[in-house]
Amino acid sequence: HSRGFLQLLWECGGGLAAPAIAEGVIHKIVAFVAMKVIGGPGAPTPIGELGFTAMSDALELVENDVQQVGKDLQITGYLAATSGGLARQIEMLESVPSGEGQPGSDGSGEPLQAQAPISRLLPMVEHGRAWSLRGDSAEPSDVEFYKAWDRNGVLTNFSCHPIRVTEEDGTTPETEWASVEHYYQAQKFGGERAPSSAAREVVSAIALARSPEEAARIGRTAERTTPEIVVPDWDTAKVRAMRRALIAKYTAHDGPREFLLSTGDRKLVEACPHDYFWGCGYGDTGENRLGELLQEVRAMLRASSS
Known part of the structure; x- marks a missing residue:
């Protein structure tokens, strides 16, 4: 991430694919099926041993796409963390309190120490392909983004670029948030200035979340189940919070800033x-408010560099 890379191609055989x-x-799988038949008990398999013993353990691919490449078929899909054997492993991992044994998780007022942003968990993947849903309104010049590990992923709030945010009163608290999404979700409950113990507990869990996806799940769940601890003016404050987070991200990190500026005057969606x-x-x-805010930040960065 420090070098500006959000994707890594892992090209290998079954022996290396399985442990990864x-x-x-591994988030995305691209597999090729050749129009040939081989067999035998010693025939190589595309994926090595994963320890699964039943079809219910099988990993599901979502957002699938099939294309013909010459005589072969190219199959593309994303691994979903919602089913199969790995989902049960993830469920066991997530059953451990995320703040257990971590400094700042007890509401003591000490600066929160967010964990490293690299997650060993598979992301939650929604069904449906974003790139085909805009219809005729999409222009070829539009810069579309959605998943952090896909094209233009550096523009998403889920890219793992840590930020320290200058608040509206001009202060910069000590907490370093692992991503824009971590910061944004925490602000629903007051962030570092959360007014109640219940809100502070949620903010601490978000700060300690092992991935932006986990931070989003914690924040959205708490917002839905305990709406009374959400800051009263969140409907209006959320845009200001997002703007502050985006400014922090694109001023602190060269790679994302250069990519954003490279989009010129194109519409960001x-x-x-x-x-x-x-x-x-x-x-x-x-409304595409995130795209509009990114365009505002892009204009601000361009003006400050001129």
Whole structure:
């Protein structure tokens, strides 16, 4: 991440593919099926031993795409963490309290120490392909982004670029948030200035989340189940919080800043089909506020460098 890379191609045989999948570091699979038949008890397999003994353990691929390449078929899909044997392993991992034994997790007022942003967990993958949902409203010049590990992923709030955010009063608290998503979710409950013990507990769990996806799940769940601890003016404050986080990200990190500036005057679109405020929504009927804020930050960066 420090070098600006969000994708790594792991090209290998079954012997190396299996441990990488088991470690939870593989998000996307591209497999080729040749129009040939081989067999035998010693025939190589595309994936080595994963320890599964039943079809219910099988890993599910979502957001699938099949294309013909010459005489062969190219199959592309994302590993979902919602089913199969790895899902049960993840469930066991997530049953351990995320703040256990970590400094700042007891609401003591000490600076929160967020864990390293690299996650060993598979991301939660939504069904549906974002790139085909905008219909005729999409322009070829639009810069679309959605998943952190996909094209233009550096623009998402889920890219693991740590930030320290200058608040509205001009102060910069000591907490370093592992991503924009960590910071944004924590602000729903007051961030470092959370007013109640219940809110501080949620903020601490978000700060300690092992991935932006986990931070989002914690924040969204708490917002839904305990709405009374959400800051009263969140509907209006959330845009200001997001703007502060984006400014922090793109001023602190050279790679994301250079990428954002390289988009010129092109329209930036969060191609999320189920978010009608921050994203474009299904059929491009959403507000795309995240894309608009990124365009504001881009203009600010351009003006400051001129």
